[in-house]
Amino acid sequence: MNKERKLIIAGNWKMNKTVAEALDLAAGLKLELANVKEVDIVVCPPYTALSEVSKAILDSNIRLGAQNMSEHNVGAYTGEIAAVMLKEFSVRYVILGHSERRQYQQESDALIARKALAVHGAALKPIVCIGETLAEREAGQTEQVLATQVRGSLAGLDKEQMVETVVAYEPVWAIGTGKTASPAQAQEAHAFIRRVLAGMFDETVARKVRIQYGGSVKPANARELMSLPDVDGALVGGAALEARSFTDIIKNSI
Numbered sequence: 001m002n003k004e005r006k007l008i009i010a011g012n013w014k015m016n017k018t019v020a021e022a023l024d025l026a027a028g029l030k031l032e033l034a035n036v037k038e039v040d041i042v043v044c045p046p047y048t049a050l051s052e053v054s055k056a057i058l059d060s061n062i063r064l065g066a067q068n069m070s071e072h073n074v075g076a077y078t079g080e081i082a083a084v085m086l087k088e089f090s091v092r093y094v095i096l097g098h099s100e101r102r103q104y105q106q107e108s109d110a111l112i113a114r115k116a117l118a119v120h121g122a123a124l125k126p127i128v129c130i131g132e133t134l135a136e137r138e139a140g141q142t143e144q145v146l147a148t149q150v151r152g153s154l155a156g157l158d159k160e161q162m163v164e165t166v167v168a169y170e171p172v173w174a175i176g177t178g179k180t181a182s183p184a185q186a187q188e189a190h191a192f193i194r195r196v197l198a199g200m201f202d203e204t205v206a207r208k209v210r211i212q213y214g215g216s217v218k219p220a221n222a223r224e225l226m227s228l229p230d231v232d233g234a235l236v237g238g239a240a241l242e243a244r245s246f247t248d249i250i251k252n253s254i
């Protein structure tokens with residue numbers, strides 16, 4: 001597939017996989033994906049499996065991501081994890097502001113923006129998630145919601161940092177529901193997000209930023225979604241939990 005930007009496909013394992021299960025999955029992916037060079041491949045296990053998965057994918061083409069990170073560098077923040085701790089395991093990417101965290105942990109755009117700055121401060125790359133709910137889409141508020149989230153969650157980044165940031169467009173109604181945005185809906189949202197980025201930064205930056213689609217991505221729909229001009233990868237939940245389906249998504253996207 002001939003793309004303007006290199007595809008980045010990330011597996012968000014969420015709160016799944018014990019260390020033993022994570023190692024099984026990592027071993028399967030390492031084997032199956034060994035020859036893939038066309039796509040940046042990322043896996044995001046839970047914190048408890050980062051150490052072992054990091055060792056398992058050493059010397060492979062698979063990069064490691066975390067699912068969240070503290071905005072603080074050190075100190076009395078019970079239950080939080082700092083950038084320096086992630087770096088010990090060669091983590092390269094950090095998912096920020098996933099809709100589940102926005103919903104269950106009340107994460108705000110302002111907090112996500114502070115976390116994004118902390119991620120860049122540690123020379124890691126954030127994957128910043130945005131997306132409208134079904135009620136917002138049905139009320140005709142999709143663009144307004146996306147613009148607010150893009151401006152709020154990426155506030156304060158400079159141009160260099162923005163280029164090294166991945167945006168994940170994940171319509172909340174498509175996450176874990178089996179419902180995928182239609183190609184037209186996905187392309188329209190991605191092109192809109194890129195226009196907002198051009199307004200915030202400039203055209204050159206906007207053209208360089210990779211925007212992933214997320215929400216019920218499967219082997220069967222990956223090719224069509226990844227072929228859209230403004231879709232530059234995928235953030236995959238359920239289908240990333242098995243080596244076969246995650247591998248097929250990647251191979252179908254090449």
Ligand code: PGA
Pocket residue numbers: 012170174175176177178214215216217235236237238239
């Ligand atoms: P899903 O999740 O692929 O299971 O819909 C995507 C995500 O939440 O990142």
